Amino acid sequence: MDIFIIADDDTSESLKNSIQKFGHRVVGRNVNITKALNLIDEIKPNIVIQSLSSIDENRWVELDKVIRTKGLSVLYIISRSQEEVLKKELPGKSVNYIIQPFSDEELNHAIEDSLSSSIIDETGYEIHLMEHLLNEVNFAFILTDKVGIISYINKSAIELLDIENKNSSLRGFLLQDVVNLLDETTENPIHLIFSSQNQPSDKTYGEAILLTHRGQKLNVLYTFKPLHNLAEEMIGFLLSFQDISPLKELFAILQRKNELLEARLTERTNNLLNQNILLEKEINQRLRFEKELEQALLKAKESNRFRSNIVSTLSHEFRTPLTTIQSSVDIIERLIGNSPENDKIHKHFLQIKKSIKTLSEMLNDVLEIEKADNQAELELSVIKPLDFFEELIDNYRLGIGSKHNIDFQHNALPMEIQTNPKLLSQIMSNLVSNACKYSEEHTTVRIIVLFKENELQIRVSDEGKGISNEDLPHIFETFYRSKSVENIPGSGLGLSIIKKAIDALHGEIKVKTSINKGTRFTIHLPL
Structure with missing residues (x-):
């Protein structure tokens, strides 16, 4: 410096x-x-x-x-x-x-x-807001100033670089002194150009070899580009990279399996001429899978360039790379089959799917928060409340509440009411999901819907661990999670979304809880 x-x-x-x-x-x-x-x-x-x-x-x-x-x-x-x-x-x-x-x-x-x-x-508020999300994803992110001095590095980058002190922020260090990228063919160093005039010929994205601080070599996809503020002034640079070594290994395994399959098909062709039609279908299937895998890898490279824009915006298109990865995993998993020698690979698949689900849920929650904050005018429509709630209950019993006893009760409901069905469904789904998530399997989640004097009253109760007095004042805050549930997956956004949806419907929500006995949420919606 x-x-x-x-x-x-x-x-x-x-x-x-x-x-x-x-x-x-x-x-x-x-x-x-x-x-x-x-x-x-x-x-x-x-x-x-x-x-x-x-x-x-x-x-x-x-x-x-x-x-x-x-x-x-x-x-x-x-x-x-x-x-x-x-x-x-x-x-x-x-x-x-x-x-x-x-x-x-x-x-x-x-x-x-x-x-x-x-x-x-x-860089403004965006970096502060995104730090939480950046530390949750499996992609490495490093921000620098205009001359390449590190101002932020997320946990994934620390882990991929294999830095001995995992708590080090590395702020103030030059990026070239921390990250060593090599050309994947020649293994010559890749020199990142710190200039606001970067051109594609500068090779600011692609595949490379990352040399970790302990000398290990990892295959990565990387993107390096300048960042600008709202005035279009260049304020620094973003380097992002992802470890694709497991995908490379899977691709090599598939190639070996394809070679074995081709040899077996040739032998069958020579010995069993009467099965030529079946053999041709199997070869075509293999070629189709190979092509789909190649397309999936290409989409992964394209989506990596898109991910670099996460620092300045959260977009609905962020789901595209997640969907691509999910599809690729499904294709590869079907291709390699369920033989015992592939158990270790399937464990990796399970871990990838869990990570995709966690990140997707967090992004959905963040986007719902954004929608609630920017909603200019509430759109109302007429629904039949009994049909509406019975359909929701049926879905819960087959889905999020399949391992619980879902008890639904109601009084005489009006034939029709005017509300926003999307917001009402969102409120119910989040409450029932939380009730199932924070209570033991096979316990009862009770849903009661009552019509009282131009008001719809909804109660959702569980038999879970309850909420402590210390946590109770903060449960509707964005990203707030109790220390007692840190071992249970979640983003800390569910109740915040519920509160914003209820506010949009001009209603109110009340909470009654008892430790180790359960929690009851009561919602009052004017009609």
Whole structure:
């Protein structure tokens, strides 16, 4: 990381000695503000360290404005007595500072925090919002600033790179020092070009070999491209990559099986001429599977380029690569059959399917949240409530509630009501799904629908573990999950979606719970 120091000679020398201990480079220093700013324009450092001890307090605002205009990260060095003055002079701004005296380690942490906060300010709310999702997917994501210094790396990237310290953020490191991509044919290093004018000839996506920190070689699909803010200004780069080594291994297994199959077909053809028609059908089937597999791998490469846009948007088209992978797994699983020697492969298939299901459910929940937030006007239609609820109950008994006793009760319901059937179905499905998920199999999930004085009242109760008093105030918050259910899959969005749907219908929801006895949700919807 390149650093410029604005301070007197003694302070400047002391800071230089401390900074260089952590691998940073001091590219310039000057005590004169005007000369320093001119040098900064020429050198373009990553961060400026400014000592305020020799500057009048009435010039701080002017100096801060000039440095921020240049788009630089700034770390101020102040005394204890200057802290309140700094906050008063620069109110409402994200100011990074460190109070003298301080240790070398404290200075290094302050430098990394200053750079990190600058990157987050530029890229906006999207990066903060997406960090949760990025840590849940099986794709590696690394964000850098405009010169290639890492500002964010997700858990999958840490694991694929096989970094010894799994808790390391690697912020402040150069991307080239952390990621080593090799050409899959020549194994020559792939040089990622840090430029806003990247062209396709720069080979910013494709297959490559990833050399991990422990020397292991992995086959990966990667994408490298610039990121822009809403003003179309280039603010950094995104590198994403996915381990495709298991797919390569499966493809090799299929090739070997195809070779064996071809030899067996040739032998049968030579010995059993009367079965030529059946043999031709089997060969055509093999060729069709081979073609479908090739198309699936091609779609996986195309979808990888699309995934890089996840940092700036969540789109309905995000489901496309998931569907492609699911289809490919189904095709491969049918092709290799159920022989005992393939048990290990089927275990990998099961793990892939579970991951796809988890991510799909999370994306569906996020998109439902987005729909609820952006819904301008509620669309109502007429439904027959008894038919509507009986159809839902039948579906639950065959699907999400198949391992529970679904008890449905109701009073005299009106022939017709006016509501939004999609929102009502969504509310019911989420409540019943939660009731089944957080209660033991073969217990009772009770659904009661009552018509009372122009109001539809719905009660969904279970015999599960209940909700603690500590968790109860937070259950409708987005992404909130109780520590007591961390071992149960979920995104923390279900109840939030329910609350937004009920609000859209101008209703209300109440909760009554008892530990180890169960929970009852009661919904009141005006008609």
